[in-house]
Amino acid sequence: MAIEVNGKTYETDEEGYLTDINEWNEDVAKLLAEQENINMSEQHWEVINFLREYYNEFQIAPAVRVLTKAIGKKLGPEKGNSQYLYELFPYGPGKQACKIAGLPKPTGCI
Amino acid sequence: MSEGQVKKFMYVNRKAPHGTIYALESLEVVLIAAAFDQDVSLAFMDDGVYQLKKGFNTKGIEVKNFQPTYRALDDYDINKLYVEQEALEARGLTQEDMCVPVEVLTRAEIGKLMETQDIVLSF
Amino acid sequence: MLHIVNKSPLDRNALDTCLATAQGGALLLIEDGVYAATTGNSAVGKLKQAMGQMKVYALKPDLEARGMADRVLDGVNLVDYGGFVDLVTEHATCQSWL
Numbered sequence: 001m002a003i004e005v006n007g008k009t010y011e012t013d014e015e016g017y018l019t020d021i022n023e024w025n026e027d028v029a030k031l032l033a034e035q036e037n038i039n040m041s042e043q044h045w046e047v048i049n050f051l052r053e054y055y056n057e058f059q060i061a062p063a064v065r066v067l068t069k070a071i072g073k074k075l076g077p078e079k080g081n082s083q084y085l086y087e088l089f090p091y092g093p094g095k096q097a098c099k100i101a102g103l104p105k106p107t108g109c110i
Numbered sequence: 111m112s113e114g115q116v117k118k119f120m121y122v123n124r125k126a127p128h129g130t131i132y133a134l135e136s137l138e139v140v141l142i143a144a145a146f147d148q149d150v151s152l153a154f155m156d157d158g159v160y161q162l163k164k165g166f167n168t169k170g171i172e173v174k175n176f177q178p179t180y181r182a183l184d185d186y187d188i189n190k191l192y193v194e195q196e197a198l199e200a201r202g203l204t205q206e207d208m209c210v211p212v213e214v215l216t217r218a219e220i221g222k223l224m225e226t227q228d229i230v231l232s233f
Numbered sequence: 234m235l236h237i238v239n240k241s242p243l244d245r246n247a248l249d250t251c252l253a254t255a256q257g258g259a260l261l262l263i264e265d266g267v268y269a270a271t272t273g274n275s276a277v278g279k280l281k282q283a284m285g286q287m288k289v290y291a292l293k294p295d296l297e298a299r300g301m302a303d304r305v306l307d308g309v310n311l312v313d314y315g316g317f318v319d320l321v322t323e324h325a326t327c328q329s330w331l
Contacts, residue, residue, distance in 0.1 A: 058182035126244065128295075128299065129239070129241065129264045169294075169297075170295075171295060200275045202274055
């Protein structure tokens with residue numbers, strides 16, 4: 001599978017995750033978000049950027065529980081809870097946010 | 111799972127990091143199983159201690175460097191990492207060569223810990 | 234001839250059999266075999282002894298991947314993939330102790 005952004009083709013797997021994390025850019029993220037019916041706000045970007053930083057440091061997409069805790073530590077307790085994250089990404093912060101961030105599906109996410 | 115069902119899991123890692131897929135597979139299973147909130151410990155024995163040798167640079171062999179992921183284990187509340195003393199000595203390694211905080215135990219001590227587990231997973 | 238060992242000396246007997254069999258020539262350590270060429274490993278004695286009869290090489294990318302490139306035994310020659318190919322072509326025959 002593949003998606004097209006600004007005339008360039010980006011390969012994805014059968015579930016729509018970007019094949020090459022290094023090809024990611026904000027325009028790709030916007031299209032991936034659109035496909036998930038998500039309108040990217042500043043709060044969304046905050047989570048996406050956090051996920052990318054986490055991946056760069058640890059080479060994994062964190063499980064939701066870990067993501068929630070880590071976001072709470074970095075961005076404050078009002079954001080480090082699953083209600084806040086599910087409001088931003090209704091079909092699961094792990095699944096949807098990782099996809100938009102260009103990361104592989106979180107390890108342990110079925 | 112309810113509190114009463116917490117079991118003691120030990121993952122025993124005995125293989126060098128890149129020559130076989132065991133090290134990476136073990137790490138992935140550990141991360142997946144962490145979702146079940148069990149009492150997890152990791153033992154590194156024999157060539158398994160090489161998994162934690164600081165300073166992997168896998169650019170040349172063109173495989174993913176999974177060493178940074180060991181540093182994420184703490185986020186997953188996995189912080190009982192045991193390394194076999196005899197294995198370190200036979201390989202010219204010390205605790206300072208390890209990429210994450212570990213407790214160095216003798217084989218016999220690891221053996222005793224093994225006896226206290228509900229489930230032992232071998233890699 | 235060229236002997237290639239890709240197993241850790243402390244996990245398998247490939248290096249032992251190789252060194253007991255080889256009649257000179259060259260030894261190339263690759264993959265987990267490179268651990269034999271690192272200081273402090275208990276196989277170092279055997280390797281040093283082998284160096285009297287054969288030239289010993291180790292693949293640098295494999296040492297780097299394992300975080301061991303900074304503790305290579307003196308006398309071991311490091312090669313990259315190009316050097317690996319050269320060694321294979323320089324020798325008439327090649328035995329991989331898998």
